[in-house]
Amino acid sequence: MERSDRKIGFLSAVPITVILMLSFTAPLLVVLLFSVMPPKVFTLAHVPDFSSYGVLFSQGYYRSLLWSLGTALAATVLLFLICWPLAFAMAKVFKGFTLFITVAVVITLFVSENIRLFGWVLTLMKGGLIEGHLRAWVGWSFEGALYNVPVIIFGLVYVYFPFMLFPLVQGISMVPDDARQAAADLGATRRQIFWEVDLPLSAPGIVIGSLLTFVLGAGALAESKLLGGQAVIVIADEIETAFTYGQNWPLGSALSIILIIIIGSLAVFGVSRVDLDKIMGRRR
Amino acid sequence: MRIGRATRIALYLYGVLVIAFLYLPLLSVGFASVSKARYLTFPIKRYAFQWYGKALESYTVQDLLWTSLSIAGIVTVISMIVGFFGALAFARYQWRFRGVFQKLILLPIFFPQAVLGLALLMWFNSIGIIPDWKTAVVAHLVWISPIATLVIAIRAYSFDPALEEAARDMGASTWVVLKEVTGPLLMPGVISAGLFSFLLSWGNFPLSLFTTGADSTLPEWLYAKMVSGYSPLVPTVGILSIATSMILLIVAFTIYWFVRSARERGARII
């Protein structure tokens, strides 16, 4: 039985592994190779010179990278604060309502993110849903809320909300009720229970949620383009420009590789620290 | 832990508020799609459905629908098959590289999709494939097949391995166990994975952006219009895209509900 388990396990893993090798690993390898090519070439048949990496500092691309990481970090912290009470309630307080919220949130995931962001443009712009109605009803007019850094962070919070919420719910529901009650029984206040029991025991969910939002936020493009109106240029935007208008694949590749290294090492670190079997509820 | 009535009410209110927040932008799009004016300002003065008529007549929109549908359909079928076996390897069987495999499956989900799309573009280019909607299928699979795997894996985690062991104990071969026990038990997971795959592919934009070549999907076209200036067709086509997803969801839920209640009735007769 043990032996056949191993064989079937290996065989079942083959199809998706092949797909990911061809469509994930191989392309990343190509990006890596292009990133060391001389500027503005379109094949790999050149002598590597690593010059594209130098541009990162000389032409200020690092600023875009910092903007991306900064906005993603801000969005992650905000999301944690916004999602915790709701996730707690979904895991421990709500009964049927949890299912309602889950379904309602999952449905938004199926709506293209650019339609949802466009909806915010219509909501927040001058003459939009909010300003337009305020002006018409109470005569209060202002210059829309678009095209600045806070609204980019707002967009990230909005789009990546489910990616923080669901891992948190999963994490918090892993905290045994008994452990919380025992802590209370032993004299712990609500705050002490939070720090001593809830937070450490739901850590896997917190790690996954924060990682997902940060990583996806750092590579996000549409929020800054649609809502931010390029108030700042984020790194994904620079990468896109390098590939399209700039026609400089090695530069785009180098910028991608830097982003990938930051994101990838965070992701690998986080994923390797979490026991997936446990968080997903393996029986044995 | 006792939770006071006031706290409880506050939490429910918070939940409702959050949901309202999530749906507010869709409300704006909905209103915009039925505004008669060519340049939208709120409050809307005159309502009309003319843009829906225009959108449905447009050959461009029909093309977009067809491209999006083809991509989503193929992605769904492949994700379901690949995800089924992937989930078994992920959750059920103890094999040597399971830990590594689990992490490999998760990695693409953690990657910025726009960057993945660009990487794929370069990869196709360097092996001499000219991108069109078929290459977008590959791009979608990078992100969607791991998600399908996870969805099915959750189901695989929840059933008792003793069921398979019992079947084997009664003399069933590996293949029979898969066909008679594992397959049927995982089926609900496979179906929801299919639904997820379709809807995620249908709405995906960052992966399609660089990988469809001359073809274009609905979300891509919408993005191009949004960036280049307002068109009254944008909210309309957006709502059409959402409506397609919702209809599919409703149909799926109705079938699910119907099958379940039929099964319960059947169980009662027995």
Place this chain on the structure above:
Amino acid sequence: MPPEPILRLENIVKRFGAFTALHHIDLEIDEGEFLTIVGPSGCGKTTLIRLLVGIDEPTEGRIWLRDKRIEKVPANLRPTCMVFQSLALFPHRSVGENIEFPLKIRGETASRRKERALELLDLLHLPHDFYDKRINQCSGGERQRIALARALAFDPEILFFDEPLSALDFRLRKKLEKELKDLHERTGKTFVYITHSLEEAMVMSDRIAIMRQGRFEQIAVTDEIYARPISRFVAEFMGEVNLFDVEGTASGGLRGRGVEIQANATGGGTELTLPQGTQGALMVRPESVRFLHPGQTADFIVRGILRASYALGSRTQYKVESSEGIELAVEKLRQDRFMGNVGDEVVLGFDMQNTHMIRER
């Protein structure tokens, strides 16, 4: 004079929606006693202990801790503490950190905490190197002791137990029952224990309270419950028992089904009387029933056929079917065992002083 009650329940009611889990419960718990609340699952004992600990609030009624009302005081502000059924040890903390948890909450210094934790390890017969172990490195019995140590570190006025031994295997459970009783004597604290197991209750308790459908059926010292149960429910709950339906006769005597009652067994003055026309159950424990040899007699006699015998180690149990089809259990010490064969006709007898009358209410 009896000691002052440390905890007093007055008219406690707990409802969950339309369902009433506890019906107007009164209870007094004495300082330093070991009280066990026993009942089948669903009788309300878990609900009750959650009110006592402060995890839930009663719908009606009062709980007094000495002279303070505490029914609305949350668990973290009560000077009582519970050992959970699941033990609820914190998996992310070491054994030492678990034991020190209540001390840390109270803000005691690290050195003082460690000193106390080591004392408690000693008290629970655990070696000092457990201090740095992880919870998942400990066996079931060890975890049990750690949970106890953690509760004792809290230094509670009353220590509650919610069936903490139920998950353990039989031998370990028996061992820990005795350890718990010793611990009770050594610490002098008030212990309140809930369980569905009669044996557990008998071994450890000073007093036992039997619960049924949200009410107390009987509260008494252990021996009283065993020898003089107040109802059929208690009698049957407290182990193997033989019950005969009897009825009071006009002459002040008894008439029984399936049992011959000798003339000297009834009469004025004994408790074995029933008012005329009322029903009752005559109870006798299996160990008080004898096999009668020809010529021997007893106050009560039953004739039947030996159907089975079971060796229980130090004792042997027999199953006898009476001529009316009633099944009786008889138990003898191994050295006094009955030398008959299954299928033999036998005569059973028992005497008045070993019986007890349960009046129908």
